[in-house]
Amino acid sequence: MPERLISIAHGGGGTRMRELLRETVFPLLGEDVLLDAEDAAVLALPGDRIALTTDSFVVKPLFFPGGDIGKLAVCGTVNDLAMVGARPLYLTMGLILEEGLSFSVLEKVVSSVADWAENTQVRIVAGDTKVVERGMADGMYINTSGVGVLEEGREVSIKGASPGDALIVNGYVGDHGIAVLSEREGFSFQAELLSDCAPLYGLVQSMLEAGEVHSLRDPTRGGLAAALNEMASASGCAFEVVEGDVPVREGVRAVCEMLGLDPLYVANEGKFLAAVGESDAGKVLAEIKGHALGENAMLIGRATEGRKGQVSLLTPLGTRRLLRTPSGEQLPRIC
């Protein structure tokens, strides 16, 4: 049987598009509200403060060890909501498909979206599908936007770190970027490197209940270095990080050395940087380490009253160097 392919007509707003949605996309997502086909979904909202975020995903290739663009599109947006302490409720999904994309690829990606939406207890409540000509979207791009709800009194902000706060990461850094790069370039290693792509709200919720979490950031593009600089700069603190305490997997370190990359600048998709109140650091770290997504968590440094926004790294040689914000991206198209 010849493979079914996406054509321009599938983006035309007529019966071909309706077939694509009703026979392929909606059954996988299993959301009644999509079948209603309203121009906008009408939804109940508990609480009077929402969090709202958006992310477009252009990762290349679409499938990589440990994930795919669909998993990334759910986890990335759920994590952005979690980083302000919001419980993720609703996602939208905007597909830009390239003419000639195979139905089987689309089905795999949408299934992955559905699986991870279920896993994270968010609902995909609104969508949009556009088709562009061959060569114009590298297979497919996905935008997800997310709405979450904030419990009363919950205040987690990129500005929230205070001098004395402990800086914690929930595990190995750099896995996602290196996994995607390896797949794209066809590298093969003895041990397969997997993306860390994962939804963080469950873990974040436990932490918020365990102690004073002042600030959270997921170190995606620009890696941990960008997240540290953004958090230090927004809070007005200086950060001191012990380089040797930043967990980096051996395989990731080896690839980075080979390619001249710094793992602190490589993207993650299942990690956070947290600034935690000094007196609660122990119990929050213990809580994180008790969670499957935090087993390898480490306290990597402290916020201090030093020069505003400056991030310094204490190297294994006992020297100190500034860890700067990256300028561009070492690895494009990793999310």
Next chain:
Amino acid sequence: MPERLISIAHGGGGTRMRELLRETVFPLLGEDVLLDAEDAAVLALPGDRIALTTDSFVVKPLFFPGGDIGKLAVCGTVNDLAMVGARPLYLTMGLILEEGLSFSVLEKVVSSVADWAENTQVRIVAGDTKVVERGMADGMYINTSGVGVLEEGREVSIKGASPGDALIVNGYVGDHGIAVLSEREGFSFQAELLSDCAPLYGLVQSMLEAGEVHSLRDPTRGGLAAALNEMASASGCAFEVVEGDVPVREGVRAVCEMLGLDPLYVANEGKFLAAVGESDAGKVLAEIKGHALGENAMLIGRATEGRKGQVSLLTPLGTRRLLRTPSGEQLPRIC
């Protein structure tokens, strides 16, 4: 001075991206919440029912008579919220930029987004910027997602039409599709045809206060024919439309005849199809006609108890024909 161009580094999550956002994008949008650079925006929400929608815009070319991709990205999403009776409050903006796009084009588009956000009193509260390699995004694509709030008791639904309802459009159909096509193909006409791209919430709000509006749909892709079929099908009514009463501009009719297009299948971006309770039809139509975006409104037909979902057209020759849902799209990439 050489023209500044977007490079891959502008999508990298580092200082180049921050410069692009802080020096070019944010000042145009003038939104303090974007400067906060949280992973998600935290927002007050009046009311406990929200409307949520998403749309990606891939229009080609980016600028056309009467609008541009930025205006379209605001109006399209605001209109989707308006179609369920929701007051638009917040938009997100996801940019996918192609390497080599000129800063001046980006600035024009973002300025247009800002102007139309101001015009429609919505705030752009969250954003995302990705850069893909040359040739991979035809200049730029934009996703906007929107959150609106629903007043208590407001129930406007694609399912809402009842037998007896008057079917009303707020003006000439087909202008948008033909304006975009003409620009793309380099057609020139004696009188310039302008896109009807416009934000409809103001008009919708007046209508909802004037009488019983049961159902609204904006006839974008697939044109009025798709909207009529979707509304008839969702409501379970049959629709009877008087072809001669559907307002079509002379210039649009001429281009359509020349190219073998049917104006009823051509996209609009500032129109709605409304099903209005029989007894309120007169005053609602008068209200619409008093509004700048409704001067040329027409009552074009009725919902009946005939065969579910069937749309029939009474032609000027006195014959009756079925108006079917289009299969694909006569004109790709018009939104």
